[in-house]
Amino acid sequence: QKEVEQNSGPLSVPEGAIASLNCTYSDRGSQSFFWYRQYSGKSPELIMFIYSNGDKEDGRFTAQLNKASQYVSLLIRDSQPSDSATYLCAVSALYKAAGNKLTFGGGTRVLVKP
Amino acid sequence: DVKVTQSSRYLVKRTGEKVFLECVQDMDHENMFWYRQDPGLGLRLIYFSYDVKMKEKGDIPEGYSVSREKKERFSLILESASTNQTSMYLCASSLLAGVGVHTQYFGPGTRLTVL
Numbered sequence: 001q002k003e004v005e006q007n008s009g010p011l012s013v014p015e016g017a018i019a020s021l022n023c024t025y026s027d028r029g030s031q032s033f034f035w036y037r038q039y040s041g042k043s044p045e046l047i048m049f050i051y052s053n054g055d056k057e058d059g060r061f062t063a064q065l066n067k068a069s070q071y072v073s074l075l076i077r078d079s080q081p082s083d084s085a086t087y088l089c090a091v092s093a094l095y096k097a098a099g100n101k102l103t104f105g106g107g108t109r110v111l112v113k114p
Numbered sequence: 115d116v117k118v119t120q121s122s123r124y125l126v127k128r129t130g131e132k133v134f135l136e137c138v139q140d141m142d143h144e145n146m147f148w149y150r151q152d153p154g155l156g157l158r159l160i161y162f163s164y165d166v167k168m169k170e171k172g173d174i175p176e177g178y179s180v181s182r183e184k185k186e187r188f189s190l191i192l193e194s195a196s197t198n199q200t201s202m203y204l205c206a207s208s209l210l211a212g213v214g215v216h217t218q219y220f221g222p223g224t225r226l227t228v229l
Contacts, residue, residue: 032216043204043220044157088157092216101172102218104157 003027004091006105015114019076023089023105032092033065033072037085044088079112118221120205126227133192135224137205144210146188147218150201163188164210195228
């Protein structure tokens, strides 16, 4: 069983609509949760991180965390064609002295159609 | 802004060659990481380092070694390149403590092809 699970998609969303991405994780000791966006052929870039249960908003993006259900989600409001990319969920876990090994999900591909 | 740079965007090598991939970060981050990314397999951690001269194996260290002689520089070494090491290699760095701890920032990646 994968430690961080995401639906691979593609998630097709009309321009202007809300895209909803989900991620589940298996390690109850996970402390920090991240969403990265990755365009084809490019490296991942950080969208936002969340540490506490509840919602965190940053512009058109909202991350939601529910540690009891081991679930983290990302909402993209007013989706634009430029949001078409693969979105990676990452979860940190304590790991030896480093303390911050990230485990990545396989990513969800999002297609925003004009 | 955090800046992570990698020595090459594209690299073509022959089987059996020794390959060096270099990564430099300019934000005084303690942690540095090397990943490879393959279609269908996602991002997989090869090695990481939390201090100069310190290293830890990740999930797929076989066939690789690393070197961290200075805090800002982390090198990945393929001792004898093989075709199954053809991949996108990504370097990342992060703080060990403080605001934004655990957030990893990625370099642009090196697409390595081994013939």
